Amino acid sequence: MKTIKLKKESVQLVKNVLKDIKASPDLGIYKCVQCGMCTSVCPGAKETEYDPRDMIRRVLEDDETVIDDDTIWNCFSCYTCNSVCPSGNNASEINQILRQMSIDKGEGMKKIVSFAAYGDSFMELGVGSIPSNFFDVMVKDIGPEYMDLKINIEDIRADLGLGSYILPEKAIDEVESILDNSGFKDRLKKIKRCK
Structure with missing residues (x-):
């Protein structure tokens, strides 16, 4: 374990993480003892x-390059790290905040642009659905049964x-109105411009 000595002037990144709306009030980042339990159970x-x-x-050392590090996009947001942390x-929560910081800087937009089609499905159907541009991947991963399911879903449900x-x-229409009034629609357009 490496002891991290915080300097008063070098905790701006931690402060930014803690004041983020997604940060839990009891987020224990300052209590991190660098034991590695989180890494030992992390599927990513x-x-x-x-x-x-x-x-x-890196966050505790105020290393802002972590925001642009491609590895932060390999977190599955499964919260397994949180379940074993003694502090x-x-x-996972900190990672999500860093990703949003990356998106806000414009860098992270490139990482999420392929998922814009999910947003389109919310706008079009009112619910999340696997977009058609992912069907080939699903067939590759699951097999041809995936397309059979998609084609026959109404009969199967019946x-x-x-x-x-x-x-x-x-x-x-109500879902679309909510997404429009919340700024989701505009944000989706902004993401799509990164293609």
């Missing part, structure tokens, strides 16, 4: 170069005694 760390302990260290810290998953037009 097992499969990539992402290291939650190192990310926290009550939450690397056989199970379930109603349609398609929202009534009025509900779709």
Whole structure:
């Protein structure tokens, strides 16, 4: 374990993280003892170069380059790190805040542009749905059964005694109004311009 000695003048990044609206009031970043428990259980760390302990260290050391580090995008936001942290810290939450900082700087937009189609599905259907531009990947990962499911979903739901998953037009209009008034629609347009 490496002891981190904080200097008064070098905690601006920590302050920015803590004042973010997504930061829990009891976020234990200052209590981090760099034990590595978060990294030891992190599925992202097992499969990539992402290291939650190192990310926290960099935030505590006021290393703003962590915001532009590609590895922060390898966090699965599964909160496993939080479940084992002896200090009550939450690397996943801090990671999400850093990602938003990256998006706000414009760099992170490139990382999320491929997911803009999910936003389109909310606007069009009123619910989240896997966009058609991901179908090939789903078939590759799951097999041709995926397309059979997509094509026959209404019949399958009927056989199970379930109603349609398609929202009534009025509900779709209400969701679209909420997304428009909340700024989601404008933000989606901004993301799409990064293509």
